[in-house]
Amino acid sequence: MSDLLIELFSEEIPARMQAAARESLKKLVTDGLVEAGLTYEGAGAFSTPRRLVLTVQGLTPESRPVREERKGPRTDAPQAALEGFLRSTGLTLDQLEKRADKKAEVFFAVIEKPGRKAAEIVAEVLERSIRNFPWAKSMRWGSGNLRWVRPLHSILCLLGDEGGAEVVPMSIDGIEAGNTTAGHRFMAPARFAVTSFDDYAAKLRRAFVMLDSAEREAHIWNDAQNQAFARGLEVVPDAGLLAEVAGLVEWPVVLMGAIGAEFLHLPPEVLQTSMREHQKFFSVRNPKSGRIEGFVTVANRETADQGATILKGNLKVLSARLSDARFFWENDLRVAKAGMTDWAEGLKAVTFHNKLGSQADRIARIAALAREIAPLVGADPDQAERAAKLAKLDLRSAMVGEFPELQGTMGRYYALEAGETDAIANAARDHYSPLGPSDAVPTEPVSVAVALADKIDTLTGFWAIEEKPTGSKDPFALRRAALGVIRLVLGNGVRCNIGQIIQSGLVSNEIARRFVEALERPNVLARPVSVEAFGAELQLDLTALGEKRQDLLAFFHDRLKVFLRDQGIRHDVIDACLAMPGNDDLTLLVKRAEALQAFLGSDDGTNLLQGFKRANNILTQAEQKDGVEYSFGADPKFAETDEERALFAALDAGDAAIKPAMAREDFAAAMAAMAQLRAPIDAFFTAVQINTDNAIVRRNRLNLLHRIRALVAQVADLTRVEG
Known part of the structure; x- marks a missing residue:
């Protein structure tokens, strides 16, 4: 068995590309080796800013001979x-x-x-992998045709066993494979030879290169935490930044500095964002005050003055950046304290969508929708409307213009400075949430009302102009918006008819669409008129809106099915509940699905499902054959067996228990009542022949089967359940 070592040494690879690149190298090479008839025991891939590395252990020395007929x-x-x-x-x-x-x-x-030597196969596979490497962006340099993310300097390719290692002969665009590499760009730039992966890793470390990105991350984080702890501070966790910084350095040296006192009054989010985006610095927080007081930077080399010069230079650049942030903050505060009217006026000139009007128009729609939703979530309608009108004003602020990711966050600060209540200010911060599956769901009633209104307006707006997701394309993130509505509703136990809210959103967005169209056609509007006045005079096609409403509701149901499947609820159980009345109430729908899944997971549920399907199949076949519907007239006086009479009694008892349970939405009690039908139905089918020669008895029994179907149908449509 042989071991293979590959290193592709280049100029600096962008940090964001390194993880995917090392996995691509591993897959391309190992898949190619296996397809060529070689096998291996294990493989590992590594990356640093200047190199992609692959090691393959236990590689067979040659491929198997192949005989094909x-x-x-x-x-x-x-x-x-x-x-x-x-x-x-x-x-x-x-x-x-x-x-x-x-x-x-x-x-x-x-x-x-015949079998081929491993070296021959490795050379072919590696050249093909390099030439077809899936870089998101690549470049050519010099006079060659090779494309790589950055200029490729050397290729190390060794195949070795107990007897030693040999260079795999290969050349690509004039770059000959060899057995040498280079260490750290500044601290150990000389090239050196290696004989195996262990020798390679050990010599790299002596040349100031940590090969494993996970080791670099751990080193950075542990060193940063230790330095912060020694000063009574703590590092703000940031997994994304940690991975990025680990991809920028080969020999991480952690340095900590203090933020100037003139910047400490800035909101912590401003300091964090500025340092992260501009400097790739970690924020250091005082746990007692919550204030950001310091920063951690990671250098790529050791220096004689222990990083003092590096820190001084970084602090100079940071001070310039934070001076800009302070300027934005102080200017924005003046506008906020004046009531943010300048920002509100400015949003009239900002287009939300060329078919739906300006951001100011959209805010008016969201405010009206938030007022409608407020009573459903326990919020004060006046507060919800006010919060919606203020929530997006920070889009015109200088700070959000510089750091768009702070939208909402800055809105809360500015609303508080304007004298608004905490509930209204928090709604400005929270109404964008949840943005993704890991994002927290707002729980304050005003925030929930505005968040729902914002997302439903987005969905109904793009439905109104026929800009729906198609296939994998979703440029306006409408699937995410629908999932956000679902999580807001379920996370807060909101009881509402989502269809009615959709209808309201569709009406206001249809008016907006028609108004924009009217403005674009000369002489259509004889006089200047507001959207509200235009809408009051407009005759809408309610049939077309109804179709869009049903289509959007179906879209919600599809998103809900995906969400519930992730929660472990079977797709057929969801379908069985979606087929029932009240599927506009998402909270009720999920409650029913959870109870049905639990019931079907029990022995009683499994057996009752079989009994129901048998009854439904016999009844359906008889109705199709006879051309009539057996839905009335089952009478105990025509019962011929004790099992038949027992089923009549069980159905009477079940009906008496299930109807009130469903009325009070006690699905567990309804399922328990259904479970009582299992034994009588089983006994009935064991003892009784449905299609008897006696026409009266046959009809009575078929009507009795209809009672089974109708009783169960009060709870869920079990015809949609598999099994």
Whole structure:
């Protein structure tokens, strides 16, 4: 068995590309080796800013010989068929065999491929992998044709065993494979030879290169925490920044500095964002005050003055950046304290969508919708409307213009400075949430009302202008918006008819769409008019809106099915509940689905499902055959057996228990009542023949089966449940 070591040494690879690149190298090479007939025991991939590395252990020294037989055309087949077969096999006519096959004689090709040395295969696979590497962006340099993310300087390719290691002979665009690499760009730039992966890793470390990105991350984080702890501070966790910084350095040296006192009054989010985006600094927080007081930077080398010069230079740049942030903050505060009217006026000139009007128009729609939603979530309608009108004003602030990711966060600060209540200010911060599956769901009633209004307006707006997601394309993140509505509703136990809210959103967005169209056509509006006045005079096509409403509701149901499947609820259980009345109430729908899944997971549920399906199948077949509906007239006086009479009694008791349970939405009690039907139904089918010769008894029994179907249908449509 042999071990393979590959290193592709280049100029600095962007940090964001390194993780995918090392996995791509591993997949391309190992898949290619296996396809060529080699096997291996294990493989590992590594990356630093200047190198991609792959090690493959236990590689077979050569590929297995292959013997393949292919059946060809009959010996009397047309010449064209024979020539095509010869081309596909690469053989000549005299190399084919003739064999009897059923009633004819056919040609067979026996193709034998001898085993190949591992080095030969590795060279082919590596060259193909390099030339077809899936970089998101790549470049050419010099006069060659090779494309790589940055200029490729050298290739290390060693194949070794207990007897030693040899360079795999290969060349690509004038770069010859060898057995040497280089260490740290500044601290150990000289090239050196290696003989194996262990030798390679050890010599790299002596040359100030940490090969494993996970080790670099751990080193940075532990060193940063220790330095902060020694000063009574703590580092603000940031996994994304940690991974990025680990991809920027080969020999991480952690340095900590203090933020100037003139910047400490800035909001912590401003300091964090400025340092993260501009400088790739970690924020250091005082746990007692929550204030950001310091920063951690990671250098790529050790220095004689222990990083003092590096820190001084970084602090100078940081001070300039934070001076800009302080300027934005102080200017924005003046506007906020004046009531933010300048920002509100400015949003009239900002287009939300060229078919739906300005951001100011959209805010008016959201405010009206938030007022409608407020009572459903326990919020004060006046506060919800006010919060919606203020929530997006920070989009015109200088700070959000510089750092768009702070939208909402800065809105809260500015609302508080304007004298608004905490509930209204928090709604400005929280109404964008939840942005993703890991994002927290707002719980304050005003925030929930505005967040729902914001997302529903987005969805109904793009439905109004027929800009729906198609396939994998979703440029306006409408699937995320729908999932956000679902999480807001379920996370807060909101009881509402989502269809009615959708209708309100569609009406206001349809008015906006028609108003924008009218403005674009000369002489359509005889006088200046507001959207509200235009809408009051507009005759809407309610049928078309109703179709859009049903289409958007179906979109919500599809998103809900995906969400619930992730929660472990079966798709057929969801379908069984979606088919019931009240599927506009998402909270009620999920409550029903959870109870049904629990019931079907029990023995009683499984057996009752079988009994129900048997009853439904017999009844459906009889109705189709007879051309009538057996839905009335089941009478105990026509019962001939004790089991039949017992089923009548059980259905009466079940009906008496299930109806009130469903009325009070006690699905667990309804399922428990259904469970009581299991034994009587089983006994009935064991003792009774449905399609008896007595027409009266047969009809009575079929009507009795209808009672089973109708009773169960009060809880869920079990015809949609598999099994």
